[in-house]
Amino acid sequence: MTDPEKTTSPTANPDTRQANSAENPWPVRSIALKVVQWIDRLGSVWVEGQITQMNVRPGTRTAFLVLRDPAADMSLSVTCDPALLRNSPVPLQEGSRVVVYGKFSYFTGRGTLSLRITEIRPVGIGELLARIERLKALLSAEGLFDPRLKRPIPFLPGTIGLITGRASAAERDVLSVARSRWPAVRFEIRNTAVQGPTAVPQILTALAELDRDPEIAVIVLARGGGSVEDLLPFSDETLCRAIVSATTPIVSAIGHEPDNPLSDYVADLRAATPTDAAKRIVPDAAAELAMIHDWRERSAAALRGWVQRELRALDQLRSRPVLAAPLRQLDQRYEEAERLRTAARRAVEHGLTAESTATRHLREKLTAVGPAATLARGYAVVQRVSGKERHVVHEVADSPPGAQLRIRVADGAISAAALSGQIITKEPRP
Numbered sequence: 001m002t003d004p005e006k007t008t009s010p011t012a013n014p015d016t017r018q019a020n021s022a023e024n025p026w027p028v029r030s031i032a033l034k035v036v037q038w039i040d041r042l043g044s045v046w047v048e049g050q051i052t053q054m055n056v057r058p059g060t061r062t063a064f065l066v067l068r069d070p071a072a073d074m075s076l077s078v079t080c081d082p083a084l085l086r087n088s089p090v091p092l093q094e095g096s097r098v099v100v101y102g103k104f105s106y107f108t109g110r111g112t113l114s115l116r117i118t119e120i121r122p123v124g125i126g127e128l129l130a131r132i133e134r135l136k137a138l139l140s141a142e143g144l145f146d147p148r149l150k151r152p153i154p155f156l157p158g159t160i161g162l163i164t165g166r167a168s169a170a171e172r173d174v175l176s177v178a179r180s181r182w183p184a185v186r187f188e189i190r191n192t193a194v195q196g197p198t199a200v201p202q203i204l205t206a207l208a209e210l211d212r213d214p215e216i217a218v219i220v221l222a223r224g225g226g227s228v229e230d231l232l233p234f235s236d237e238t239l240c241r242a243i244v245s246a247t248t249p250i251v252s253a254i255g256h257e258p259d260n261p262l263s264d265y266v267a268d269l270r271a272a273t274p275t276d277a278a279k280r281i282v283p284d285a286a287a288e289l290a291m292i293h294d295w296r297e298r299s300a301a302a303l304r305g306w307v308q309r310e311l312r313a314l315d316q317l318r319s320r321p322v323l324a325a326p327l328r329q330l331d332q333r334y335e336e337a338e339r340l341r342t343a344a345r346r347a348v349e350h351g352l353t354a355e356s357t358a359t360r361h362l363r364e365k366l367t368a369v370g371p372a373a374t375l376a377r378g379y380a381v382v383q384r385v386s387g388k389e390r391h392v393v394h395e396v397a398d399s400p401p402g403a404q405l406r407i408r409v410a411d412g413a414i415s416a417a418a419l420s421g422q423i424i425t426k427e428p429r430p
Helices: 028-042 082-086 125-141 169-181 199-212 237-245 262-266 274-281 285-319 328-369 371-376
Strands: 044-055 063-068 075-080 097-107 112-122 159-164 186-191 216-223 250-254 381-386 389-392 404-409 412-417
Touching (some): 028 097, 044 075, 063 082, 082 112, 125 262, 159 169, 159 199, 169 274, 186 199, 199 216, 199 237, 250 262, 250 274, 328 371
Parallel strands (some): 159 186, 159 216, 216 250
Antiparallel strands (some): 044 063, 044 097, 063 075, 097 112, 381 404, 404 412
């Protein structure tokens, strides 16, 4: 591709062969020609958009249109033959989605750029639904419909952000139902377009503004029912991704029960209608008070039942012998110990008595056979004293005459001396 600034063809404009500088500026015609050359290189293109303006003047051979991007605040001037619009198989009007084919033209006289189209195709309902299904599959594959991404809706939001059309039935339904259920509820309302080419940019701006407000606890997108084209802004990819990226929980209340724009799938809560959204995010004060009263009654009954059960359990425990007379066991053990001690004392005393009697009998036996008893009967024990030694005299030979004797009798001892001894022969008894 040849750069027009470096063209050295002899047929080129002599003003463009010189280097551009503050001392050698290019005239307007040179710049205009350069722009024409660059735009011509773009060639023919297919463009999709939404018609926002149509100007077809009778008797003219050019129709003027404005084609707007449905997801951004950008538009494009379009020109065409009026017959192209009249021969369209589907009547075209402002708000129609179309796909056009043409080539850009730069008008050097006015310095304006427009798209000169030679073919225009209305985007039908079937094609719109097919595109929505393709976008739905794409967003689902990315995980934007995952229930784990859903943020919980607060039980009693302090301030509710509401994005809806100005003076719309959806706004009235949400406000009336919410305030009838909880009179103290507060709303921060942003009125935007809810259909047409300007809807998505306005909704995105309002959504970003409410999401930045720390007082907003939940945001509601509300719109009444409508056709597929009317609800098309709420299936826009940019809006769906903005809903997922928001930090504030978002409730989608678009259309009626059968309507399911893609915002219903990416929102944290899908409400069938705006009225249903108000019921699901704002608790009913009367119902909550009745429920609190019921819980209070049930709690009191449960507490009374628990107290009664515990009292019966205490009565049962108190009726047990160990708690009814806690000293009875000690008294029984004390009486048993006394009985055992008395029996032990009696047994010991009986043993001592028996042993004492036996000892006395033995003592009496010993006394009867002992030397003291013999002495008491008149006998005496004769001992010969030899120095410090004493020997019992058993026979006459043991006490020669002159021997020192000691005679022991029952009540004492007598010292004597042997004079003579005589042996007595014992004769046997007849």
